[in-house]
Amino acid sequence: MRGSSIFRYLAASASIAATASAGNTNSLAQFALQKVLQDGREVFGDYAAAHPSEKRYTDWMAALPDSTLLSHINIPGTHDAATWNYTQDTQDALTYATRCDGTTANPAVVYRCQRESIAQALDKGVRFFDLRFAADPLGKRLVFWHSAALMSARASVEDVLFGVWDWLALHGGETVLLSFQHEIGTVANASFDAEVQRMMKDALTGNGKDGLLWQGRGYVPTLGETRGKVVLVKRFDMDGDDVGDGVLPGLHMGPAKWIDNDPSGFALVFNASTNATAFIEDYYEPDVLGENSTVVSNIDAKMAAVEAHFKKAVAEEERDSLFITFTSAEHNSNTPSVVPETMALGNGTEVTPDGGVNHQLVDVLKGLKGQRLGVVVLDFFDEPEDLVALVLGQQV
Structure with a gap:
């Protein structure tokens, strides 16, 4: 496994999939999970921040029958969910790190679409999240953007995924739909090339993640199929999607069709x-x-x-x-x-x-x-x- 993947796997095993052994391994896994959640906080947030009185709808899906199709229920969602923490101070601090495609960034207020975090939104009943991603300015990790605005130089797509999965471990009757769209207009000559596609696939699959992501493809599932899992809405195309069932599970709503x-x-x-x-x-x-x-x-x-x-x-x-x-x-x-x-x-x-x-x-x-x-x-x-x-x- 590359880099810190082993720690993220241990974190998923201990806190999410509950498969890590007791003792030092479990302690290491818990430490690793906390590090991942800390790294992702600028985008994912902290679900402990929500006041108990705001959690009336934290487990609203749990009361619905397993046979309920996701398309038969009303699902609150947030647009550009990663932008909640984006301010002019953020933009100014990241000016020299962003290295956008040559366009001048608009004021921060143009990019901000939320003011409460993904974690808070989950606790308040939101179950669909619109997320925009691309490689970071160095091409090393996948991070969150809104057009030319880099949301955080620290929080990666994988960090935020583990935040959602950890939340689902605590609320196993719920389902979360994550709509990922590859953002263009970020860094010069950015494209959804083979390396970016590999990073996205690695963020979503392998290392025990298959049990955390709904593995169905091409149909609207029931709650019984998806409880405790993420349903991926793919607003991007992967090389190989036209072969067999495609590269990744979920609902494929590629940009050419949108x-x-x-x-x-x-x-x-x-x-x-x-x-x-x-x-x-x-x-x-x-x-x-x-x-x-x-x-x-x-x-x-x-x-x-x-x-x-x-x-x-x-x-x-x-x-x-x-x-x-x-x-x-x-x-x-x-x-x-x-x-x-x-x-x-x-x-x-x-x-x-x-x-x-x-x-x-x-x-x-x-x-x-x-x-x-x-x-x-x-x-x-x-x-x-x-x-x-x-x-x-x-x-x-």
């Missing part, structure tokens, strides 16, 4: 032999409004796309298909700029009297209580505070 910025949503066939289809809305920038549009018009455009997709999700057709609705968006090039926080939360003045998308979602979700919506992916999921509960169909 239609860019379509306000009407789109159907993505992720298994051609069975015609298994996901229905997706990812209208992330209302650029058709022009560059001098009002903040309210941008929020309204996004809300229109979200509500239209919700109507499709609650219809009787395609009941077994996965629906994914991104409520997140921005229009950073607009004047005034509509950054993710403004789109989600408004700007706190009379300019946005009804708030942002998140505030307007409250009444929409209340009106759809008890309906199947599928995966609902949020920016700044913590505001309003009952938003996750409303996605789950709980009135608070």
